[in-house]
Amino acid sequence: MKPSILRSAPPFALALAVACALGTGAAAVPTSAEARDRPARAADRAMPRGDFQRHTERQRTTNGHVRKDTWTGTDGRNASREAVVVKDRDAGTRTREATTTLPDGRTRSVSDVVTRTENGYTRDTTIVKPNGATLSRDVVATRDAETGKFTKDVTVDRTPAPAPAPAPAN
Numbered sequence: 001m002k003p004s005i006l007r008s009a010p011p012f013a014l015a016l017a018v019a020c021a022l023g024t025g026a027a028a029v030p031t032s033a034e035a036r037d038r039p040a041r042a043a044d045r046a047m048p049r050g051d052f053q054r055h056t057e058r059q060r061t062t063n064g065h066v067r068k069d070t071w072t073g074t075d076g077r078n079a080s081r082e083a084v085v086v087k088d089r090d091a092g093t094r095t096r097e098a099t100t101t102l103p104d105g106r107t108r109s110v111s112d113v114v115t116r117t118e119n120g121y122t123r124d125t126t127i128v129k130p131n132g133a134t135l136s137r138d139v140v141a142t143r144d145a146e147t148g149k150f151t152k153d154v155t156v157d158r159t160p161a162p163a164p165a166p167a168p169a170n
Contacts, residue, residue, distance in 0.1 A: 063087055064094075077103035092116035106130035119143055131161040 051074045058067045064085040071079045083098035096112040112125045120142035127135040136159075141152040 047097065061086075073103070079103050102130060118141070129161070133161040135161040 023039055030167070041118070044050045053072045054068045055072075056067065057069075066085075067083045069080075069081045071151075074145050077085070079102055080102070081098060081100040082115075083096060086095045088095075092115055094114045096110070098112075100108045108130050109128045110125065113122065114121055114123045120140070122138075123139040125135075125137040125139075136157045139152060139157045141150070143150045
C-alpha cells in the first residue's frame with residue numbers, strides 16, 4: 001500500500017462521530033475550547049435533530065488521567081468512551097488508550113504513543129474501527145535549531161475490514 005499524508009483530525013472529530021451515532025446534528029460538535037478536558041459535569045444540550053445528555057468524569061492518576069464520557073439520547077440509546085492517558089516524563093512518552101462503544105454495541109479503539117526526541121517527536125497511532133478495519137499513522141516531526149525549520153513526515157497504512165463470512169448454502 002502506498003503511504004499517504006493524513007492531516008490531523010480536529011479534536012472534536014470523535015464528538016461528531018458519537019453525535020451522529022446518536023442521531024443528533026453537527027451542531028453537537030463543541031468548539032476547540034470546549035473540546036478540552038474540564039471538570040466532571042453533566043450537560044443537557046438541545047440539538048436541532050434531538051436532545052442528548054453527556055456526562056463526563058475525569059480522574060487524575062499519579063502519572064496521567066482517566067476520562068469517561070457517556071452520551072444518552074432521548075430514545076434511551078447510549079454511547080460511551082473511556083480514555084486512559086499515561087505520561088512517563090523520564091522516558092519522554094505519553095500513551096493514550098481509548099475505547100468508544102457505539103449505541104449498537106460495536107466498539108472503536110485508539111492506541112496513541114507520543115515520544116519526545118532530541119529535536120522533535122514521534123507519534124504512533126493505531127485505530128481499529130467497528131467493522132474491523134485498521135489505520136496506522138506514524139509521524140516523525142523534527143525542528144532544525146539553526147534554521148528554525150519544522151519538518152513533519154506522516155505515513156498512513158490502511159487495512160480494510162475483513163470480508164464477511166459467506167452465507168451457508170441451503
